[in-house]
Amino acid sequence: xKKFERSEGLVAPLDRANVDTDLIIPKQFLKSIKRTxxxxxxxxxxxxxxxxxxxxDVSRRPLNPDFxxxxxxxxxxxxxxxRRNFGCGSSREHAPWALEDFGFRVVIAPSFAxxxxxxxxxxxxxxxxxxxETVERLFQEVAANEGYRLDVDLExxxxxxxxxxxxxxxxxxxxxxxxxxxxxxxxxxxxxEDAIRAFEAKHRAxxxxxxxxxxxx
Amino acid sequence: MAGQTLYDKLWSQHLVKERDDGxxxxxxxxxxxxxxTSPQAFEGLRLAGRKPWRLDANLATPDHNVPTTVKERAxxxxxxxxxxxxxxxxxxxxxxxxxxxxxxxxxxxRQGIVHVVGPEQGATLPxxxxxxxxxxxxxxxxxxxLAHGIGTSEVEHVLATQCLLAQKMKNLQVRVEGTLGTGxxxxxxxxxxxxxxxxxxxxxxxxxxxxxxxxxxxxxxRMTVCNMAxxxxxxxxxxxxxxxxxxxxxxxxxxxxxxQWQAAVADWRGLVSDADAxxxxxxxxxxxxxxxxxxxxxxxEMVTGISGEVPDPAAQADETVRxxxxxxxxxxxxxxKQKITDIRLDKVFIGSCTNxxxxxxxxxxxxxxxKKVADSIKLAMVVPGSGLVKRxxxxxxLDKVFIEAGFxxxxxxxxxxxxxxxxxxxxxxxxxxxSNRNFEGRQGYGGRTHLVSPAMAAAAAIxxxxxxxxxxxxNDDAQAQEA
Ligand code: SF4
Numbered sequence: 001x002k003k004f005e006r007s008e009g010l011v012a013p014l015d016r017a018n019v020d021t022d023l024i025i026p027k028q029f030l031k032s033i034k035r036t037x038x039x040x041x042x043x044x045x046x047x048x049x050x051x052x053x054x055x056x057d058v059s060r061r062p063l064n065p066d067f068x069x070x071x072x073x074x075x076x077x078x079x080x081x082x083r084r085n086f087g088c089g090s091s092r093e094h095a096p097w098a099l100e101d102f103g104f105r106v107v108i109a110p111s112f113a114x115x116x117x118x119x120x121x122x123x124x125x126x127x128x129x130x131x132x133e134t135v136e137r138l139f140q141e142v143a144a145n146e147g148y149r150l151d152v153d154l155e156x157x158x159x160x161x162x163x164x165x166x167x168x169x170x171x172x173x174x175x176x177x178x179x180x181x182x183x184x185x186x187x188x189x190x191x192x193e194d195a196i197r198a199f200e201a202k203h204r205a206x207x208x209x210x211x212x213x214x215x216x217x
Numbered sequence: 218m219a220g221q222t223l224y225d226k227l228w229s230q231h232l233v234k235e236r237d238d239g240x241x242x243x244x245x246x247x248x249x250x251x252x253x254t255s256p257q258a259f260e261g262l263r264l265a266g267r268k269p270w271r272l273d274a275n276l277a278t279p280d281h282n283v284p285t286t287v288k289e290r291a292x293x294x295x296x297x298x299x300x301x302x303x304x305x306x307x308x309x310x311x312x313x314x315x316x317x318x319x320x321x322x323x324x325x326x327r328q329g330i331v332h333v334v335g336p337e338q339g340a341t342l343p344x345x346x347x348x349x350x351x352x353x354x355x356x357x358x359x360x361x362x363l364a365h366g367i368g369t370s371e372v373e374h375v376l377a378t379q380c381l382l383a384q385k386m387k388n389l390q391v392r393v394e395g396t397l398g399t400g401x402x403x404x405x406x407x408x409x410x411x412x413x414x415x416x417x418x419x420x421x422x423x424x425x426x427x428x429x430x431x432x433x434x435x436x437x438x439r440m441t442v443c444n445m446a447x448x449x450x451x452x453x454x455x456x457x458x459x460x461x462x463x464x465x466x467x468x469x470x471x472x473x474x475x476x477q478w479q480a481a482v483a484d485w486r487g488l489v490s491d492a493d494a495x496x497x498x499x500x501x502x503x504x505x506x507x508x509x510x511x512x513x514x515x516x517x518e519m520v521t522g523i524s525g526e527v528p529d530p531a532a533q534a535d536e537t538v539r540x541x542x543x544x545x546x547x548x549x550x551x552x553x554k555q556k557i558t559d560i561r562l563d564k565v566f567i568g569s570c571t572n573x574x575x576x577x578x579x580x581x582x583x584x585x586x587x588k589k590v591a592d593s594i595k596l597a598m599v600v601p602g603s604g605l606v607k608r609x610x611x612x613x614x615l616d617k618v619f620i621e622a623g624f625x626x627x628x629x630x631x632x633x634x635x636x637x638x639x640x641x642x643x644x645x646x647x648x649x650x651x652s653n654r655n656f657e658g659r660q661g662y663g664g665r666t667h668l669v670s671p672a673m674a675a676a677a678a679i680x681x682x683x684x685x686x687x688x689x690x691x692n693d694d695a696q697a698q699e700a
Binding site (some may be wrong): 017018020022023026027028031032033034047051054055083084085088089090091092093094100111114115117119122123126161172173174177185186189190192195196199200203207208209210211213214 | 231233236237239240242244246256257260267270271273282301302304305308342344345352354366367368369370371373377379380382416417421450451452471472477481510516540542550559611654656657658659663
């Protein structure tokens with residue numbers, strides 16, 4: 001996993017609540033057996049005027065000029081500003097893969113859906129939860145100032161606005177540690193291999209029916 | 218000290234290790250795998266030179282991409298016309314062979330939607346932790362199993378370590394008390410719950426569904442309710458063990474037998490929340506007030522009773538809500554205050570992991586028996602949840618009821634629930650669907666989904682627009698008396 005320390009970048013606003021994973025990456029693109037290449041189809045139904053198909057040359061597709069990510073002023077954005085319950089819907093990890101592949105490193109919103117939250121952190125995408133009023137104010141500032149950028153400092157858990165205002169955020173210690181160090185969860189868990197084996201032996205002894213190889217012996 | 222909730226009990230029975238930072242390692246008893254969210258996980262294992270921790274904990278079946286027409290299915294994998302879908306299904310087959318995981322392949326009679334297959338085989342048992350790379354894994358909570366939907370990295374993590382990194386959730390109890398009216402089903406109950414608490418109402422919580430109306434449901438109905446916990450924002454939905462649970466499991470292929478069955482049953486009886494357990498939040502609904510539900514918008518919380526109407530966005534005080542409603546009505550092609558019964562339909566889909574079990578098909582068949590699908594309906598299809606559900610339905614003659622009424626009778630799979638295969642809606646088409654999500658484009662680009670129960674879907678197919686299935690039943694009774 002990529003390390004995440006600090007990220008300073010252009011902010012793009014996506015002004016709708018309950019953005020679901022189908023909207024982030026429509027299902028026809030889930031057929032890929034790879035982890036990369038989803039960026040061109042991020043928000044496909046909002047971004048293009050036609051229906052997208054996997055493997056298509058997107059440069060020939062008609063863009064929706066009204067969609068925020070298509071506007072010149074937001075090209076190269078790496079921070080996505082969103083509304084509440086971002087990432088609801090399915091458990092598809094293709095959603096964070098697509099956001100990252102597109103170039104986003106951070107999503108800021110008042111709240112996120114649970115599974116999406118997990119998936120994002122496992123893929124080096126930082127989700128910053130800020131109060132609804134703060135997010136509302138950021139939306140206004142982004143709209144009013146072309147080229148609006150935010151500096152997101154994970155180490156110190158704060159977002160710094162162009163005016164120098166500091167917005168602190170919470171993030172759980174383990175997730176933060178993994179992101180800062182770029183650690184692979186599996187490697188960390190396997191350090192506890194003995195504890196897992198010991199638990200498994202006890203579990204099998206108490207509830208053998210949970211193990212098919214001992215259930216019908 | 219206050220007692221434990223069912224969730225607390227399941228959590229502590231699987232806790233391997235707690236970290237100082239509040240995360241924990243929990244042991245996973247069962248992992249269900251399907252073709253969409255597993256290829257990258259197997260690839261990760263391969264790249265790292267890792268092996269699955271415990272083979273017998275895993276069970277795989279393709280479901281999302283499989284074609285559902287009889288003709289294509291007869292050809293096995295070769296019947297999958299889309300080359301990209303084909304690669305995904307083949308990759309699952311190959312990975313299961315390479316790693317030694319049991320798989321019900323495309324034409325195995327036991328193949329089906331993972332969430333139908335697991336319980337049907339007894340591969341989901343009370344007291345288990347169950348995971349699957351699919352958010353509707355919550356379904357299995359109907360058996361008092363702690364069931365989580367997970368992402369692909371987590372699929373790989375569970376394959377490699379038999380554990381999941383998790384954080385303890387809060388406890389929410391949703392009580393539905395009283396008796397459900399005739400024609401009101403589990404689907405209506407869960408839609409009414411989501412309408413009440415909203416799609417983020419359960420975020421951060423494990424929901425336990427309780428109360429007399431929940432206890433009165435069959436296992437099929439309980440699965441329908443837990444299935445949609447995720448649509449209320451909760452990764453986990455649970456229902457306590459009782460006689461209904463135990464009767465359902467007896468003699469299922471993967472369930473324990475003999476003395477182990479006895480020991481298991483004794484253990485399972487304890488899988489209920491203690492009387493003095495403390496919940497962080499409790500929500501109560503009156504069963505008698507729940508009508509058959511129909512969703513009108515693009516989020517499952519945008520739902521109302523059949524006697525209701527489409528809301529007027531202008532009447533919404535909250536700006537984000539107002540904008541959301543306006544956008545939803547525009548997408549759905551509906552007018553404010555339009556009556557639900559005036560919504561005309563183009564297609565009808567009976568299926569998905571929410572409503573494709575035998576009982577669902579029985580309910581739909583009861584409505585369709587002896588009637589005809591309206592001429593204005595372009596396609597009405599019934600897609601059983603598994604090969605075994607299909608056989609059972611055929612043994613009961615339900616297939617004939619559907620076919621005679623003008624429904625297509627299909628082979629099992631996810632089908633038009635998410636339209637990853639060829640079954641989809643055209644732009645602007647309205648569909649009465651027994652699935653779980655009405656997001657924009659979910660059932661096809663520009664498609665308009667209305668979530669309903671199987672009985673309501675069948676009734677809508679016959680009328681060509683939404684009708685109150687209770688009215689229909691009353692008319693039938695009256696006719697029967699006259700005759
Ligand atoms: S039936 Fe629908 S919701 Fe269920 S697993 Fe398949 S695609 Fe997902």
